[in-house]
Amino acid sequence: MSVIESVKAAIEKVVPFSETVIPADPAGEGEEQQPDQVVHSAGAKEVDFAKTGCSLDVLCTAEQILDVAHALDGEQLFIESIAGVDWPKEDQIEVVYTFSHFQDSDVRVMVRLRVPRSEPKVPTISKVFSGADWHERETYDFYGVEFTDHPNLIRILLPEDADFYPLRKDYMP
Amino acid sequence: MTLPVHLRHDETFVLNLGPQHPATHGVLRVKLTMDGEYIVKAEPVLGYIHRMHEKLAEAGTYPQFMPNTARMDYLHALAFNHGYALAVEKAAGIEVPERAEYIRVITVELNRIASHLLWWAAFLLDLGGFTPLLYAFDDREQIIDLLERVTGSRLTYCYMRFGGVYNDIDDEFITGTRDFITRLRSRMPRMYHDLVTHNIILIKRIKDIGFISEEQCRRYGATGPVARGSGINYDVRKNEPYSVYQEFDFDVPVYSECDSMARYMVRMDEIEQSLRIIEQALDKLPDGPVMAKKVPKILKPGLGYHYSAVETARGSLGHMLVCNGDKNPYKLKLRSPTFSNLSLYGEVAEGMLLADALAFMGSLDLVIPEIDR
Known part of the structure; x- marks a missing residue:
């Protein structure tokens, strides 16, 4: 079984595969789409690696992320990054995790979840992937996402007395 | 890892390293909890040169962000x-x-050699050797002159455009690059390897120091020469071939000793591999335009x-890009x-001698503006 097949099998145990995800559109054609057309619902989907740079796009909930991380850890993937995306119209903050594989080429799993903007709380995965510690601190720093049970959730790049989250869309310096 | 001495956590003191310390190559601060000469805990403190490039990207159009990319990793700006x-x-x-x-591959690889040469110079300066810096800067200067000729700048390039590059290379660049390849190859064995790599003082300082296991690389997401010095055969140019890298025959140097010497050797071998790529690219260089036609002004x-x-x-x-059909990202x-790569520093430096921890830090090849963005 290839790496991507076993990764799919491992993820399927946590997040079922579905067709509810709107795939990335090819650019520059068709009518302009509004960001609020992206409906968040749980489900994983295979995506075109050549177009998106990812082989799997997994949409999960905040409660599922720890299980997803354990599944990916079991498949020997490494953590690449954690990023936030602010969606003020939906009143949500999205957290995007990317994982990749050292040996097998073209394996990149993008895991996305959304939390309400007023109370952004996500369980930490730094106990599974130690590198997530700093990435989660950065996401907390820029978006104010609170990673519960994080060992040291303090500002990392901004000054320690900063009282704003600069990458939120409504932040004006 | 077994600690070399019994660390008495009740008699420790805090040592502040940086942010203005020559061995941190910029403005990195490390808060060290020490027991005598041994490190009990090391916490890197970041953010001294943070400029919020990600917010700047959202504030401008797609092409407007291009000059910013070179301001992050100023040593390998063309790769950014x-x-x-x-x-x-x-x-x-x-x-x-x-x-x-x-042309992109040729210039990026030249820039990679320049970056490795500067790392080599600065690393040896950390360890107390001054002469290598002069040799490395002599060679690096040749590359910078070549790149200045085509890109127009010497350090923070803004050479690439969406759809190509802004300036074609000329015959003088090609002959200059070929001369440089011959020159660096003739200097490598004596000036780099005989003088430094086989030097017993260097070997004693960095061999078996700074052990990073394969598992640690995976848990922390360490890549590049750090991972390849720990026996992981991972190079994006091979694993997810982009641009025209699949056209070239080159090896990925991998050392499984997991110590600072292994990371040193990976970078030294990569210089030769980059020379091979440049040589093949110059031989195969096709004719034609250097910019795509019909690239829209507003993307x-x-x-x-x-x-x-x-x-x-x-x-x-x-680069994780979220687009929504607007002219700004x-x-x-x-x-x-x-x-x-730096995030594993705290775990690895635990129990090390301070002098070894600085040698280990040098072997990670830190560029602070790129960490802080």
Whole structure:
């Protein structure tokens, strides 16, 4: 079984595969789409690696992320990054995790979840992937996402007395 | 790892290293809890040169962000140019002429050699050797002159455009590059390897120091020479071939000793591999335009998430681009390699002698503006 097949099998145990995800559109054609057309619902989907740079796009909930991380850890993937995306119209903050594989080429799993903007709380995965510690601190720093049970959730790049989250869309310096 | 002495956690003191310390190569601060000469705990403190490039990306149009990319990793700026160009081209569906991709590869690889030479010089300066700096800067100067000729700048390049590069290379650049390859190859064995690599003082300082296991690399997401010095055969140029790298025959140097010497050897071998790539690219260089026709002035990539990775001198650089059909990027996340590579410092430096920890820090090849972004 290839790496991507076993990764799919491992993820399927946590997040079922579905067709509810709107795939990335090819650019520059068709009518302009509004960001609020992206409906968040749980489900994983295979995506075109050549177009998106990812082989799997997994949409999960905040409660599922720890299980997803354990599944990916079991498949020997490494953590690449954690990023936030602010969606003020939906009143949500999205957290995007990317994982990749050292040996097998073209394996990149993008895991996305959304939390309400007023109370952004996500369980930490730094106990599974130690590198997530700093990435989660950065996401907390820029978006104010609170990673519960994080060992040291303090500002990392901004000054320690900063009282704003600069990458939120409504932040004006 | 077994600690060399019994560390008495009740009699420790805090030592502040940086942010203005020569061995941290910029403004990195490390808060060290010491027991005598041994490190009990090391916490890197970041953010001294943070400029919020990600917010700047959202504030401007796609092309407006291109000059910023070079201000992050100023030592391998062209790879950051290249990574951003590839990410936007992927999102907007722009085809790049073959000649332009060859020129991109030639310049990026030249820049990679310059970056490794500067790392080599600075690393040895940390360890107390001054002469290597002069040799390395002599060679690096040749590269900078060549790149200045085509790109117009010496350090923070803004050479790439969506759809190609802004300036074609000329015969003088080609002959100059070929002369440089011959020159560096003739200098490598004596000036680099005989003088430094086989030097017993260097070997005693960095061999078996700074052990990073394969498992640690995976848990922390360390890439580039740090991972390849720990026996992981991972190079984005081979694992996810982008641009025209699949056209070239080159090896990925991998050492499984996991120590600072292994990371040193990976970078030294990579210089030779980059020379091989440049040589092949010059031989195969096709004719044609260096810019794609019909690249729209205002790019408006449609809704979607795009991830694009390139291999810089320090590891895998990722651009995570969220587009929403607007002329500005909705979100650009920069996954910088040294951020992940440095995050394992605290775990590895525990129990080390302070002098060894500084040698180990040098072997990670830190570029602080890229960590802090």
